[in-house]
Structures are given as structure tokens and as C-alpha cells.
């Protein structure tokens with residue numbers, strides 16, 4: 001499936017959705033110091049052939065400009081001629097798409113996600129017990145228990161990918177990078193946003209509950 005064959009309307013819809021989500025998250029302070037990245041997949045999917053729109057690297061994500069996004073392929077290479085550089089973390093997006101076939105991936109750095117990633121680093125996952133908002137992750141068990149995987153953070157992004165592949169849990173639509181931030185995904189932008197918001201709520205809850213217990 002070549003990029004040229006993806007309808008223009010689908011590409012424009014993805015860009016409009018990314019613009020809206022980016023502005024909303026920026027308003028919440030979720031892109032401090034140019035951190036974070038967002039992507040939405042377009043067109044058909046096979047693990048060997050897909051395309052997605054992703055934030056350009058290093059931009060002030062609280063601003064809206066014509067140079068905020070570009071399209072890349074399954075290897076993270078630009079699908080069109082552009083001078084824009086895709087997010088430094090594009091390979092993590094590629095891997096999550098390949099493993100899950102999802103439609104959108106949102107990544108943010110917050111103080112709460114960084115704190116819990118370090119608090120639970122030794123057990124390599126963040127435990128959450130029976131909190132109602134687990135249902136926003138589409139997990140409906142009574143008093144559900146979940147463990148959100150934490151993987152190592154390396155400056156060399158390709159070195160992070162194998163651990164993402166190994167630890168990704170199909171039941172949990174998110175993975176945490178140690179002292180870095182959360183990646184959350186969903187079938188589409190609406191679902192990825194719901195999952196990310198649920199994770200952030202749960203991280204703050206877990207952090208505060210740990211303090212109360214001490």
C-alpha cells in the first residue's frame with residue numbers, strides 16, 4: 001500500500017485530530033520543555049506496511065504551526081519529501097503499531113508518571129488495585145488488578161525497542177519508560193486519549209495512596 005493511495009481526506013482528518021489533541025494536552029501542561037509526541041495511523045494496516053502522522057521533533061508543542069506534523073512509514077521514514085524531522089521516538093511508535101495494530105499513540109511526560117515509574121522500578125510494573133478508572137482501559141473485572149509495565153530508558157532510542165516488544169501486554173494499552181513518560185494507545189484518537197487520561201489519573205492515585213500508607 002503506497003502512501004499516495006491513502007485518501008487525502010484520511011490524511012487531513014488525522015492532522016486535524018492531532019492538532020486538537022496537541023492543543024488540549026498542551027493546555028494541561030503535558031508537553032513541558034518540548035517533551036511528548038503524538039501519532040495517528042492512516043490507511044490500511046499490515047505489520048509490514050503502514051503509515052502514520054507524527055509530531056515533528058523538538059517543536060514547542062504548545063504552538064500550532066504548519067510544521068507540526070509529518071507522515072512516516074512503518075520504519076519511521078518520511079512518506080513524503082519534507083525537511084521536517086520526525087519525533088526522536090518514532091521507532092517506539094513504529095513498534096507499538098506493529099505489535100498492536102492500534103490507530104493512535106500518545107506519549108507524555110508528567111511528574112506523576114515519572115515518580116511512579118521510579119517508585120516501582122524494582123518490580124518493573126506499576127500495580128493498580130480496584131480503582132474504578134481501570135474500566136476506562138476497557139478492563140471490566142470486579143476489583144480489577146492491573147500491572148502497567150515499566151521498561152528501561154536509554155538515550156539511544158533503538159535500544160529501548162526490544163524491551164517494549166518483550167514487555168508489551170496486550171491487555172494493557174500503555175507502557176511506561178523509566179523516569180521518562182507513558183506511551184498510551186487505542187484503536188483511534190478518542191480511545192488513545194481516554195486511555196492516557198485514565199493512566200494519568202491512576203498514576204496520581206497510586207502515588208498519593210503510597211504516601212498515605214507511609
Ligand SMILES: CSC[C@@H](O)[C@@H](O)C(=O)COP(=O)(O)O
Pocket residue numbers: 033034035036037055056057058059086087088089107
Ligand atoms: C526535550 S525532553 C523530551 C525528549 O527527549 C523526548 O523524550 C520527547 O518526548 C520529545 O521528543 P521529540 O523528538 O520532540 O518527539
Ligand SMILES: [Zn+2]
Pocket residue numbers: 035036037089107109180181
Ligand atoms: Zn519522551
